[in-house]
Amino acid sequence: GESVGLHLPTLSVQEGDNSIINCAYSNSASDYFIWYKQESGKGPQFIIDIRSNMDKRQGQRVTVLLNKTVKHLSLQIAATQPGDSAVYFCAATHSGTYKYIFGTGTRLKVLA
Amino acid sequence: KAGVTQTPRYLIKTRGQQVTLSCSPISGHRSVSWYQQTPGQGLQFLFEYFSETQRNKGNFPGRFSGRQFSNSRSEMNVSTLELGDSALYLCASSARTGTNTEAFFGQGTRLTVV
Numbered sequence: 489g490e491s492v493g494l495h496l497p498t499l500s501v502q503e504g505d506n507s508i509i510n511c512a513y514s515n516s517a518s519d520y521f522i523w524y525k526q527e528s529g530k531g532p533q534f535i536i537d538i539r540s541n542m543d544k545r546q547g548q549r550v551t552v553l554l555n556k557t558v559k560h561l562s563l564q565i566a567a568t569q570p571g572d573s574a575v576y577f578c579a580a581t582h583s584g585t586y587k588y589i590f591g592t593g594t595r596l597k598v599l600a
Numbered sequence: 601k602a603g604v605t606q607t608p609r610y611l612i613k614t615r616g617q618q619v620t621l622s623c624s625p626i627s628g629h630r631s632v633s634w635y636q637q638t639p640g641q642g643l644q645f646l647f648e649y650f651s652e653t654q655r656n657k658g659n660f661p662g663r664f665s666g667r668q669f670s671n672s673r674s675e676m677n678v679s680t681l682e683l684g685d686s687a688l689y690l691c692a693s694s695a696r697t698g699t700n701t702e703a704f705f706g707q708g709t710r711l712t713v714v
Contacts, residue, residue, distance in 0.1 A: 522702055531604070531690050531705035532643075577643065586631055586696060587656045588703060590643035 490515035492580050492591040500597040507565040509594045511578035516559065518580040522588070523552060523563045527574045535563070535576075565596075573598045602627065604693050604706035612712045618679040621709045625672050625693030631655075632674040633703060634666060637688040646689075649674050650696055681713045 492513045501507045513521075519540035524532035538545045538552045538561070545552050551564040565572055575595050579588040605624040613619050625632050633656075634646040645658040649668035666676045672693075678685055688710050692703035 524705075529707075531606075531707045534702045534704060537702055579643075585656055586633060586648045586650070586694060586703075587645050587658070588633070588643075589645070590635075592642045 492589045498595045501568050502599050507568045509563045509576050511561050511591050513559050513580040517582040519582050522579045524577045525574045570598050606691050606706035606709050610710045613681050617681050621676045623674045623691030629693035630672050631694040631696035633692045634676050635690045683713050686713045
């Protein structure tokens with residue numbers, strides 16, 4: 489079956505540094521991708537999305553890169569802050585299904 | 601505007617019992633999806649409802665069922681509970697405007713089966 493995988497279960501970065509979280513998906517038909525942030529005791533919170541007709545999308549302090557050739561996407565967080573500490577998930581779907589396949593999550597730890 | 605509301609937040613049930621979880625989507629959103637989150641399996645898709653009809657279904661046994669009402673509120677039912685059903689159950693709502701739009705999640709219902 490289709491899957492979405494994250495490369496690292498845990499990522500530790502120094503406060504102020506940039507963070508990069510990677511994700512790979514298996515279904516080449518996937519054409520819409522979302523990154524979510526989940527803090528302890530809360531539901532996933534939308535961070536940024538990207539459609540397959542784009543390679544890059546920027547938000548506030550976050551950038552998502554999509555490489556459809558190798559079925560890989562990444563989330564870059566600039567100037568990482570303590571409040572960024574959470575588990576990050578990528579999710580993939582293809583048009584019209586509204587069925588999102590989630591990765592297993594990367595826990596981001598921000599070191600003071 | 602108000603977010604996705606799930607009730608109850610916490611539940612403790614005994615094996616063999618059944619449970620019903622409730623989800624109120626964001627006003628105007630007509631698509632409601634349900635996910636099960638466990639430490640071992642991550643977030644897994646259960647099903648999606650749109651206009652009171654189940655549109656997609658994940659790979660879960662028939663003990664897991666759901667429905668959606670005319671006001672888009674949704675309920676999920678699990679019958680004959682097993683210990684392995686202990687999880688965080690998340691509901692997500694989406695506008696479903698024809699192209700994929702982001703899904704907004706509720707806080708979840710933490711179900712513990714003892």
